[in-house]
Amino acid sequence: MIATAIHRAALAALCLAAPPATAFSETSDADQRREAILALTPDAEYGAYLSSECTACHAEEGGDIPLIHGQDREALIDALLGYKTGTRSHDVMETIAGRLGDEEIAALAAYFSEVN
Amino acid sequence: MRFNRRGFIGAASAGIGLLAAPMVRAQGVANVVVIGGGAGGATAARYIAKDGGDRVRVTLIEPSRAYYTCFFSNLYLGGLREFDSLGHSYGTLASMGVNVVHDWAVGVDRDAKTVSLAGGASLPYDRLVISPGIDFKEGAIPGWDLSAQNAMPHAYRAGSQTELLKAQVMAMREGGTFAIIAPPNPYRCPPGPYERVSMVAHTLREINPTAKILIVDPKESYSKQALFEDGWQAHYPGMIERIGPDFGANIVSVDPAAMTIDIDGQVEQVDVCNVIPAQMAGRIVHEAGLTEGDWAPVNPADMSSRVDPNVFILGDAANQGDMPKSAFAANSQAKVCANAVLGALTGSRVFPARYSNTCWSLIDTEDGVKVGATYEPTEEKIASVDSFVSEQGESPEVRAETYRESLGWYDAITEDMFG
Ligand SMILES: Cc1cc2nc3c(=O)[nH]c(=O)nc-3n(C[C@H](O)[C@H](O)[C@H](O)COP(=O)(O)OP(=O)(O)OC[C@H]3O[C@@H](n4cnc5c(N)ncnc54)[C@H](O)[C@@H]3O)c2cc1C
Numbered sequence: 313m314i315a316t317a318i319h320r321a322a323l324a325a326l327c328l329a330a331p332p333a334t335a336f337s338e339t340s341d342a343d344q345r346r347e348a349i350l351a352l353t354p355d356a357e358y359g360a361y362l363s364s365e366c367t368a369c370h371a372e373e374g375g376d377i378p379l380i381h382g383q384d385r386e387a388l389i390d391a392l393l394g395y396k397t398g399t400r401s402h403d404v405m406e407t408i409a410g411r412l413g414d415e416e417i418a419a420l421a422a423y424f425s426e427v428n
Numbered sequence: 429m430r431f432n433r434r435g436f437i438g439a440a441s442a443g444i445g446l447l448a449a450p451m452v453r454a455q456g457v458a459n460v461v462v463i464g465g466g467a468g469g470a471t472a473a474r475y476i477a478k479d480g481g482d483r484v485r486v487t488l489i490e491p492s493r494a495y496y497t498c499f500f501s502n503l504y505l506g507g508l509r510e511f512d513s514l515g516h517s518y519g520t521l522a523s524m525g526v527n528v529v530h531d532w533a534v535g536v537d538r539d540a541k542t543v544s545l546a547g548g549a550s551l552p553y554d555r556l557v558i559s560p561g562i563d564f565k566e567g568a569i570p571g572w573d574l575s576a577q578n579a580m581p582h583a584y585r586a587g588s589q590t591e592l593l594k595a596q597v598m599a600m601r602e603g604g605t606f607a608i609i610a611p612p613n614p615y616r617c618p619p620g621p622y623e624r625v626s627m628v629a630h631t632l633r634e635i636n637p638t639a640k641i642l643i644v645d646p647k648e649s650y651s652k653q654a655l656f657e658d659g660w661q662a663h664y665p666g667m668i669e670r671i672g673p674d675f676g677a678n679i680v681s682v683d684p685a686a687m688t689i690d691i692d693g694q695v696e697q698v699d700v701c702n703v704i705p706a707q708m709a710g711r712i713v714h715e716a717g718l719t720e721g722d723w724a725p726v727n728p729a730d731m732s733s734r735v736d737p738n739v740f741i742l743g744d745a746a747n748q749g750d751m752p753k754s755a756f757a758a759n760s761q762a763k764v765c766a767n768a769v770l771g772a773l774t775g776s777r778v779f780p781a782r783y784s785n786t787c788w789s790l791i792d793t794e795d796g797v798k799v800g801a802t803y804e805p806t807e808e809k810i811a812s813v814d815s816f817v818s819e820q821g822e823s824p825e826v827r828a829e830t831y832r833e834s835l836g837w838y839d840a841i842t843e844d845m846f847g
Contacts, residue, residue, distance in 0.1 A: 361779045364475065364763040367844045368756060368784070369837050376836030403816040404786055404833075407802045410814055411782075 349389050352418040359423030385425035392417045458484045458773040461543050461553040463533040465490030468559030468742030468758035470845040475766035477526045483774045487527040496586040499755045500838055505594050506627030520847030536716035538736050555769045559742035560710025562616050568706035570681035579684035580701040596700045597628055603638040604699030610645040611704045616744050616753045618651035623789040629664040643670040646678035652799055658820055659791035709745035723747035728805030729781055730768035731761050740765045749809025757785045781805050788834035796831030
């Protein structure tokens with residue numbers, strides 16, 4: 313199951329790697345950052361490793377803590393960036409997202425959007 | 429990067445300097461033995477089996493057929509959780525291919541790389557993971573030893589001890605005294621004794637409102653102290669008293685037959701006495717010669733022993749630095765260890781360690797608080813890099829949300845450990 317997810321994440325990465333992250337003259341910093349992350353090729357194995365920090369609290373079926381498995385990739389990026397930059401607030405998530413760089417956010421969003 | 433055997437030999441003979449492919453590749457399947465099926469050991473076994481596939485054989489040694497979590501056992505004392513809900517079996521791990529052996533590990537021969545079991549078997553390993561939790565230091569509280577644990581339970585390893593303590597609280601005479609002797613640092617679950625006080629108070633308020641709680645504490649201060657004290661004053665006014673080291677609580681002995689506590693010469697008669705003695709790494713780690721003092725020193729980068737690189741020590745038993753001895757921490761360390769073990773045995777990619785922890789505590793129904801941090805390895809220790817703690821005076825809505833979050837955490841982390 314995991315192997316399939318990684319494979320699919322890798323495929324998704326290939327498809328998404330194409331458009332260059334340039335010329336967003338009208339967009340805000342946050343949008344630019346988001347586009348830059350979307351333009352990265354997510355590292356599927358790294359994503360799988362990083363995901364184990366999340367699964368300490370986020371169950372596969374969701375519940376009292378929000379469901380992240382199988383969620384939309386861009387929504388996951390927005391959420392992580394939001395906690396990182398302070399536009400979303402949650403003490404646990406701010407410390408966790410605080411140390412995620414663009415590579416990590418790209419890898420995690422790809423992983424959780426593909427896994428089910 | 430992975431090589432199959434033929435590829436590796438071919439490449440090497442062609443003279444391309446292709447790094448050291450792990451030795452075990454030549455031998456076939458690698459053996460990982462995990463001692464202890466608790467928070468750290470179950471997680472490590474699950475991740476190594478899940479990610480190692482058929483390249484590793486994982487054997488988990490654990491005497492109990494079901495693991496009862498210490499975490500949330502205080503909620504059972506508070507009447508907010510059924511005892512059965514704390515129990516987890518090893519069936520899912522077994523169905524993933526983990527060889528679960530219900531026995532005690534009694535010795536480790538680190539030269540021969542074997543673990544001997546009480547039942548007589550000897551198991552070879554390429555890498556050994558040990559997560560045995562705590563044992564109590566002998567003579568820590570004069571008058572108390574394990575033979576006194578029925579009269580004065582510790583309930584600090586969950587199971588029949590937890591049920592016994594609950595039964596004693598329920599049967600306490602009207603207006604009686606529940607005493608708790610808290611341990612000195614470092615110990616398992618820093619907020620644990622104080623969450624326990626809160627949950628016992630919660631039960632007593634319902635069934636025995638004139639009862640008293642006496643905390644005998646050798647420490648000057650403790651985890652989330654201001655939050656607990658605010659909560660006790662708000663929810664259980666007049667019920668809880670704490671004696672600290674300034675009044676002799678560091679010089680304590682007990683008489684389990686008489687049900688008395690001697691606090692630096694002053695004798696208190698009590699009705700229930702929860703003794704939580706000073707702690708050390710589980711005995712098998714001492715037996716294996718991996719300790720310095722009470723705990724086993726580990727390398728912050730991957731939780732390997734500083735004494736033997738083929739052995740990894742997780743959870744409460746490890747001396748690692750700033751992480752508390754918690755189930756969350758043991759689970760976090762186990763995943764870093766699993767990645768390192770698989771890297772060494774199969775050549776899979778090894779990523780930088782990332783550790784984190786959050787400890788939730790419940791003060792009253794829906795009054796939850798938390799403390800947490802992220803950590804990074806340095807040369808010297810696992811060091812805290814960023815942290816948070818609940819604030820005093822938060823709204824009931826925030827506290828209720830924190831409590832709900834802890835319920836979600838329990839479900840997720842036990843799934844992450846036991847599958
Ligand atoms: C009252 C209380 C409340 C707590 N609340 C929380 C909380 O809310 N959150 C949190 O994160 N943590 C909490 N904890 C702490 C948590 O329970 C421990 O930190 C955690 O269990 C440590 O994991 P471990 O793997 O080191 O040891 P354990 O989980 O204790 O597992 C050790 C296992 O090893 C086995 N074992 C020991 N010796 C041998 C041997 N020789 N051979 C084979 N098997 C052996 C034991 O049977 C046991 O199953 C609490 C603890 C207590 C007491």
